[in-house]
Amino acid sequence: MSGTTALIFGTQLYADQPALHGADRVLMVESAARLHSRRWHAQKLIFVLSAMRHYAQQLRERGILVDYRRAPNFETALQAHIAEHQPECIQCVLPHEYAADRIMRRRTEQLAAQGIALRFINDDPAFLCSREVFAAWARGKRQLVLENFYRWQRQRLGYLMDGAQPVGGRWNFDTENRQGAATLPPAPPLPFIAPDALTQSVIEEVRRDFPHAFGAPEPFRYPVTHTQAEAWLERFITERLANFGAWEDAMSADDPFLFHSVLSLLLNVGLLTPRQAADAAQRAFEGGGIPLQSAEGFIRQIIGWREFIYGVYWLYMPAYAQHNYFEHHNPVPDFFWSGETPMRCLAETVRTIQRHAYTHHIPRLMLLVNFGNLAALDPDKLTDWFMSVYIDAYDWVMQPNVRGFLYADGGKMATKPYVASAAYIKKMSRGYCDQCYYDADQRVGERACPFNALYWDFLARHAQKLTKNHRMALILKGLARRDDLLAIQARAEALRRAWSAQSAADFGDDA
Ligand SMILES: Cc1cc2nc3c(=O)[nH]c(=O)nc-3n(C[C@H](O)[C@H](O)[C@H](O)COP(=O)(O)OP(=O)(O)OC[C@H]3O[C@@H](n4cnc5c(N)ncnc54)[C@H](O)[C@@H]3O)c2cc1C
Ligand code: SF4
Numbered sequence: 001m002s003g004t005t006a007l008i009f010g011t012q013l014y015a016d017q018p019a020l021h022g023a024d025r026v027l028m029v030e031s032a033a034r035l036h037s038r039r040w041h042a043q044k045l046i047f048v049l050s051a052m053r054h055y056a057q058q059l060r061e062r063g064i065l066v067d068y069r070r071a072p073n074f075e076t077a078l079q080a081h082i083a084e085h086q087p088e089c090i091q092c093v094l095p096h097e098y099a100a101d102r103i104m105r106r107r108t109e110q111l112a113a114q115g116i117a118l119r120f121i122n123d124d125p126a127f128l129c130s131r132e133v134f135a136a137w138a139r140g141k142r143q144l145v146l147e148n149f150y151r152w153q154r155q156r157l158g159y160l161m162d163g164a165q166p167v168g169g170r171w172n173f174d175t176e177n178r179q180g181a182a183t184l185p186p187a188p189p190l191p192f193i194a195p196d197a198l199t200q201s202v203i204e205e206v207r208r209d210f211p212h213a214f215g216a217p218e219p220f221r222y223p224v225t226h227t228q229a230e231a232w233l234e235r236f237i238t239e240r241l242a243n244f245g246a247w248e249d250a251m252s253a254d255d256p257f258l259f260h261s262v263l264s265l266l267l268n269v270g271l272l273t274p275r276q277a278a279d280a281a282q283r284a285f286e287g288g289g290i291p292l293q294s295a296e297g298f299i300r301q302i303i304g305w306r307e308f309i310y311g312v313y314w315l316y317m318p319a320y321a322q323h324n325y326f327e328h329h330n331p332v333p334d335f336f337w338s339g340e341t342p343m344r345c346l347a348e349t350v351r352t353i354q355r356h357a358y359t360h361h362i363p364r365l366m367l368l369v370n371f372g373n374l375a376a377l378d379p380d381k382l383t384d385w386f387m388s389v390y391i392d393a394y395d396w397v398m399q400p401n402v403r404g405f406l407y408a409d410g411g412k413m414a415t416k417p418y419v420a421s422a423a424y425i426k427k428m429s430r431g432y433c434d435q436c437y438y439d440a441d442q443r444v445g446e447r448a449c450p451f452n453a454l455y456w457d458f459l460a461r462h463a464q465k466l467t468k469n470h471r472m473a474l475i476l477k478g479l480a481r482r483d484d485l486l487a488i489q490a491r492a493e494a495l496r497r498a499w500s501a502q503s504a505a506d507f508g509d510d511a
Contacts, residue, residue: 005067005085007092009100010048011126011394013055013270015226018123019091025065027081027090028056033073035210038384042213043220043357044391045206050199050224051269057198058225078107082114091119096126096310097395098317125273127310128157128303134311144312144412147172150304159282159299160292172300173293179246181430188239190257192221193228214337214389215354222265222391229271236261237284245294251362253344253431256352260360261298264392267306278302312400312413321383321399325410326417326462328376332385333499342437343450345425346371357391364390366428369405370420374454375496379408416471421455444487450495456482457492 003024008017010028020026030052035045056068067085071077081087090111095101108118124130129137137152138144151171154160160167195203203217223229243259252258266272278299285295313320335341339350349363364386372382383402387393404413422440426433433440433449442448443456459466459479466472482488 003085003087004089004091005081005087007090008055009092009095010052011096011269012093012124013051014125014273015270016125017093017270018121018125019093020064023091025067025085025087026056026059027078028052028066028068029074029077030068030070031074031077032071038388039212039214040210041215041353041357041389041391042206042210042217043215043222044393045210045213046199046202046217046220047222047224047265047357047391048269049206050195050202051271053198053202054225082116087116089117089119091121093121093124098313098321099395125275126267126270127307128274128278129153129307129311131311131314134307135315138311138315143415144308144315145415146304146308149308149311150300153303153307154299157278157303159278159303160285160296166296168292168296171296173245173296176293177245177297178249180427181250181252182427184247184250184252184258184430185243187243187255187258190221190262191232191235192219193223193232195220199224215357219355221356222262223271226271229266230276232266233261233263233272233277233280236263237280241281241284241294241298242290243294245291245297248297249362249366249428251345251360251366251429251432253348253429253435256356256359256363258360262358264397265358267302268392268394268397274302274306306397309397309400309404309413312404313396316409316412317399320403320409320412321380321395323403323409323412324379325408326373326376326406326465328373328408329378330376330496330500332377332381333375334502335499336385344436344438345429345432348432353389357389359390362428364401365405365418366420366425369402369418370451371454372402373406373417373419374451374458374492375499379403379406382406411469416469417466419455419458420451422449422451425451444484444491448491450492453488453491454495456485456488460485460489 004022006017006019006023006026008019008026008028030049056066059066067081069077069080071080092104095104111118122130137149154166154171155164199220203220206213206217223232240259240261244261247259250258261277263272263277267274267277281290281295281298284290285292335346336350339347339354341347345367349359349367352359352363379402383398386398386402387395400413403409405418407414407417422433426440436449437447438449439447440449443452456479459476463476463479466476
């Protein structure tokens with residue numbers, strides 16, 4: 001028995017990986033069981049495999065011995081590594097996902113029986129607020145509020161602070177940051193990183209070995225190395241950050257990226273760290289030319305929302321993944337996979353995902369989660385769908401975002417369910433409602449936008465639960481004034497039945 005192995009997971013490809021310190025070699029594993037565990041988006045497979053293989057190559061160029069194994073499953077790879085290298089210690093940063101974390105912890109005894117010490121490293125560059133620190137912040141609070149957490153993060157990390165006060169005298173520019181699509185200026189195109197020979201070989205492999213993967217393998221444009229990721233961040237800061245704030249809630253059928261950073265996929269596998277992203281925005285603001293509302297809006301996403309989501313996940317798992325507050329059980333409709341629906345906003349969103357494995361936050365929230373609630377989709381099934389099709393999806397970020405915004409957790413993450421009718425979608429978007437088969441201004445009738453009937457029907461169906469929430473009071477007053485509720489409910493029921501029947505017919509799903 002000799003030496004220490006650094007075990008490096010595919011979501012922890014840090015430039016400065018703590019497990020490397022004091023290690024004699026590295027173990028990295030591509031598990032066929034994991035790769036074939038669901039119908040992943042082709043670009044997600046390409047991204048993860050290419051980033052891992054580039055990372056291994058870079059470690060070797062630094063003179064580090066890398067045992068890179070492609071195995072039927074993780075356990076087989078681990079035991080083969082042990083047989084060949086006989087490590088006396090294996091060390092790793094703990095996985096970010098609950099199930100993988102528990103499996104690793106359970107391995108401690110098993111490896112001890114083989115004479116191997118398993119060492120977990122607490123220092124994790126992927127987050128600025130560890131699980132433990134978040135739990136300490138949350139202790140004793142009846143309701144976790146993002147705004148409070150975010151201010152606490154600003155103060156302790158020192159971003160955009162002037163002593164104990166926020167720069168500019170305000171914490172929050174949300175009211176300025178909700179410009180609709182009517183004023184949307186053209187955005188510079190998102191960079192395209194031409195795949196190198198290694199990525200090209202992965203693209204061919206995914207085409208061959210995953211014929212049923214979701215979405216298009218190409219055009220594949222994303223960074224797969226640290227150098228590319230840093231250049232990608234720099235392009236965002238210089239070309240798009242200035243307008244990020246004002247139009248962060250706007251949607252356009254012509255440009256899925258607009259002024260968003262498209263950094264989540266990189267942050268979630270360690271090609272960038274949140275500190276790099278937030279530091280870059282702070283530096284750009286201090287250098288002049290970036291409005292405070294944009295710098296603040298972006299830093300809020302990175303040190304606020306992203307860390308809050310991770311903290312909520314770890315605070316409430318594993319029970320969190322079981323919540324279904326509204327008792328919704330409908331399957332995900334077939335058009336979530338095919339994009340074949342006359343609802344233009346959803347059809348375009350699915351097509352964008354097919355092409356880029358990405359949409360920005362607002363289609364995820366205002367279109368998909370909103371539709372999920374209104375159409376009574378089962379939170380488990382909707383979470384599964386998100387996991388498959390988005391390039392940045394992992395259990396830690398998916399559970400609180402999907403279940404939390406659905407309010408399936410009964411209000412642990414968000415203060416009210418996210419529901420909206422067509423009027424708001426129309427205001428915030430360009431190229432959806434104006435070219436749709438449906439009429440965003442109608443509530444009933446064959447051409448009436450489904451979001452409208454479904455919205456009022458949702459409020460009516462769940463009025464009893466919703467009255468407990470004071471933030472819903474005004475909306476529920478509107479419901480009481482509706483005199484066309486019966487017609488609305490009949491239409492909503494017919495729509496939901498049609499989607500469920502279609503899904504059951506296509507997938508043999510009898511839920
Ligand atoms: C239903 C739903 C599902 C989502 N699923 C994911 C997911 O699987 N993976 C994921 O990383 N994000 C997810 N998000 C959060 C957010 O939508 C994405 O992080 C963001 O759209 C990624 O695009 P971007 O990098 O251009 O983000 P930008 O708009 O440029 O924001 C900057 C960064 O802030 C972080 N961020 C902002 N909001 C959140 C949030 N709510 N949760 C976590 N990070 C946040 C991301 O790292 C993002 O890269 C989800 C949101 C919703 C409503
Ligand atoms: S009219 Fe309704 S379905 Fe059509 S794009 Fe607008 S919100 Fe979507």
